[in-house]
Amino acid sequence: MNAGDWQGRDLGERTVGYDERDAILYALAVGARATDLDLVYEERLRVLPTFALTRAQWAPDALGALGAFDPRTAVHGAQRLRVHAPLPRSGELTMAARVAEVWDKGAAAVFEVEVDSDHFTATWVLFAPGRGGFGGDRGPSAPRRPAERPGHELRLDTSTEQAALYRLLGDRHAMHIDPAAAKETGMPRPFMHGLCTLAALTLPLAAAAGAHPADLAELEGRFAAPVFPGDRLRTDGWADGDAIRFEAAADGGPVISGGRLRFHPAGSP
Numbered sequence: 346m347n348a349g350d351w352q353g354r355d356l357g358e359r360t361v362g363y364d365e366r367d368a369i370l371y372a373l374a375v376g377a378r379a380t381d382l383d384l385v386y387e388e389r390l391r392v393l394p395t396f397a398l399t400r401a402q403w404a405p406d407a408l409g410a411l412g413a414f415d416p417r418t419a420v421h422g423a424q425r426l427r428v429h430a431p432l433p434r435s436g437e438l439t440m441a442a443r444v445a446e447v448w449d450k451g452a453a454a455v456f457e458v459e460v461d462s463d464h465f466t467a468t469w470v471l472f473a474p475g476r477g478g479f480g481g482d483r484g485p486s487a488p489r490r491p492a493e494r495p496g497h498e499l500r501l502d503t504s505t506e507q508a509a510l511y512r513l514l515g516d517r518h519a520m521h522i523d524p525a526a527a528k529e530t531g532m533p534r535p536f537m538h539g540l541c542t543l544a545a546l547t548l549p550l551a552a553a554a555g556a557h558p559a560d561l562a563e564l565e566g567r568f569a570a571p572v573f574p575g576d577r578l579r580t581d582g583w584a585d586g587d588a589i590r591f592e593a594a595a596d597g598g599p600v601i602s603g604g605r606l607r608f609h610p611a612g613s614p
């Protein structure tokens with residue numbers, strides 16, 4: 346089956362549960378501090394919307410397990426998230442998933458897996474080396490950095506243990522913990538989950554915007570290069586109407602490009 350034949354494939358429905366402990370562990374894994382009481386203390390808990398992505402990881406994993414691409418060499422290329430309703434402090438999420446697009450990049454195929462629920466719609470963009478060349482459309486190109494000077498700059502220090510902690514929330518792909526598995530994807534050592542880096546950035550970006558991170562309404566970004574646990578990231582941000590565009594870079598250059606996020610005004614859904 347060539348990669349293009351997966352377009353439109355229904356990946357089914359799943360209901361996945363969680364409790365307050367999962368939500369708190371998640372907040373800590375993406376960089377919440379002990380003083381962020383409404384992220385880490387059950388008495389005041391607000392669940393970070395990006396936590397939902399850990400519950401939906403079954404969907405891109407299902408596509409790999411069905412044989413659309415090789416999960417040992419495919420990497421997470423980009424992510425989009427639209428939040429429809431706040432996540433309860435504990436409960437269940439029922440989700441439906443399908444393959445929305447398959448792009449042909451020649452040497453690689455890019456699969457877009459869309460997951461839909463009452464609380465959110467999320468799209469995983471998966472970059473699968475060796476699966477292109479099936480005669481499909483190339484799809485979107487690399488996002489451009491805004492030409493203007495950034496309105497603000499902020500720092501994010503990832504921790505050396507961050508991927509080891511984040512994987513306990515559900516994404517246990519070996520490339521994030523096992524040096525041999527990382528080498529199979531062409532990386533020199535285990536690297537961060539893209540969703541951990543992206544979610545971690547929403548915390549300082551929310552602070553810079555005077556917003557609460559649990560009020561996230563939209564988020565997207567492309568994983569332009571790997572981030573390694575312990576990397577120090579510099580993030581440039583640009584105001585864009587009620588949204589913020591951002592780009593994060595490590596020493597070697599951009600690691601998240603085409604970043605964009607928006608927060609709900611405080612107190613609205």
Ligand SMILES: C/C=C/C(=O)SCCNC(=O)CCNC(=O)[C@H](O)C(C)(C)COP(=O)(O)OP(=O)(O)OC[C@H]1O[C@@H](n2cnc3c(N)ncnc32)[C@H](O)[C@@H]1OP(=O)(O)O
Nearest residue numbers: 420421422423450472483486487537538539568569570571
């Ligand atoms: C299961 C895994 C879970 C994870 O969390 S993995 C961790 C998070 N992900 C990463 O760390 C990946 C970091 N990104 C990269 O290392 C690189 O990025 C890639 C290896 C994915 C691609 O790099 P290259 O092979 O050099 O691609 P090119 O030659 O620059 O571009 C070829 C075409 O592919 C598109 N493309 C490049 N990168 C991405 C991406 N990240 N997501 C989606 N598409 C991508 C381009 O635009 C272009 O296509 P056009 O010529 O039509 O413009």
